[in-house]
Amino acid sequence: MAPETLVLPMKGSSPLMSTAYLPTTNSDSEHILLRGATLIDGNGGDPLTDSEIEVEDGRIVYAGAQRTQGAASAGERPRIIDLQGKTIMPGFIDSHVHFGLSIENQMANLARFASERIVRSAVNARNTLMAGVTTARDLGGTDRGVRDSITQSLILGPRIHLAITPLSPTGGHTDFTMPNGMSTMPEMPINPIIDTDDDVRRTIRTLVRSGADVIKVCTTGGVSSPSDTPDDIGVPEEHVRLIVEETAKRAGQPVAAHAQGAEGIKAAIRGGVRSVEHGYGIDDEGIDLMLEHGTFLVPTLSSALRVPDPKNVPGYLYEKKVKWSAIARERVAVAMSAGVKVALGTDAGVCPHGLNLREEMHAVELGLTPMQAIVAGTKNAAELLRLSADVGTLEEGKLADLVVVDFDPLADITQLAEPDNVKAVVQGGSLVKDSAGWFNAAIAASALG
Ligand SMILES: [Zn+2]
Structure with missing residues (x-):
């Protein structure tokens, strides 16, 4: 069982139903x-x-x-x-969550009924709200049904911006096909694989049609994936640029890049992303590029600094995690002190849900003042999500x-x-x-x- 913090429901409300409009007791006034x-x-x-x-x-x-x-x-x-x-x-605003993911092993996830995954997404969303997060950006694995159920007050949760399906090339970070051709992930509503220019255009148009508020690309491999590493290049710079061009024809949906190794980080920035997610191995040139382009860094320290018990994870994962945690600790601190714009995000789903404001503590651990950390988790994140007119301050x-x-x-x-x-x-x-x-x-x- 994941260490989820279940908060007691308010009087008159079930754990998932929102009935708690202000005031909760005896008046219809909200003034x-x-x-x-x-x-x-x-x-x-x-x-x-x-x-x-x-x-x-x-x-x-x-x-x-x-x-x-x-x-x-x-x-x-x-x-x-x-x-x-x-x-x-x-x-607070968590700029990087996955309500549909849990930290248990992949087989337990695969064995779940689709209905159970949705119910768990709702519980995760509720626990996130109870931690003090009133707005969140889900960067993969959640569709409009969950978002709209919150908007309609059917369930409690942060208001959500959605990426729906993160994108990578064949063999990249979002390709969960094993060498024998079998998939290790539940089927995704939108194919996450983009290899050609036509794939890019069709997929972006499909995502926009499906209600994506943000586009997520993986310009590098990752720590948790078995067949690639953070130094591998994923979606190339020219495809990032093509996506930015494509979204500019619509609502200008910002592009967020999962990017961990130095080269993929720079490809993402040069291609025009609005945020670098993780950014663990950013080098000095990458920091200069971020400052020049005004790119946000979402360092997901709650996940980066969390080294799992080696008994619970495969050997490859433990080794990668130890190595990249140390890299993140060093390089994210350098980027922060250089004045890169930071918006906080946890990658909850890869780390436990409902403990989101640990990210504030970790940001201070790596050098932000408590006030800077609060701004990173409120005003800056609102700016990243283009929601400054409504939230963040x-x-x-x-x-x-x-x-x-x-x-x-x-x-x-x-x-x-x-x-x-x-x-x-x-x-x-x-x-x-x-x-x-x-x-x-x-x-x-x-x-x-
Ligand atoms: Zn993530």
């Missing part, structure tokens, strides 16, 4: 005023003590210093939630995606890593987690008054 907390707004400036955030119809209408009583927007009076002694941050006009804790994450970022320490989560103005009862206590008290 609230959060008073007294220290505000870390995601922009990277000094925290604001004794703040006030006003939320109406799911959006922030005011965020800043406390105003005098009655200064809240005209109309019906908002419900006041006293959050003195707490810290409010933007809902706590400012007037943005969606009310909030995480509330009762400690100072700037003093000790490691506390964020434990999902039980994330006591309250609000997503688009809906209270989706209130494990300490901070919101519900205030709602009950104001009902009595």
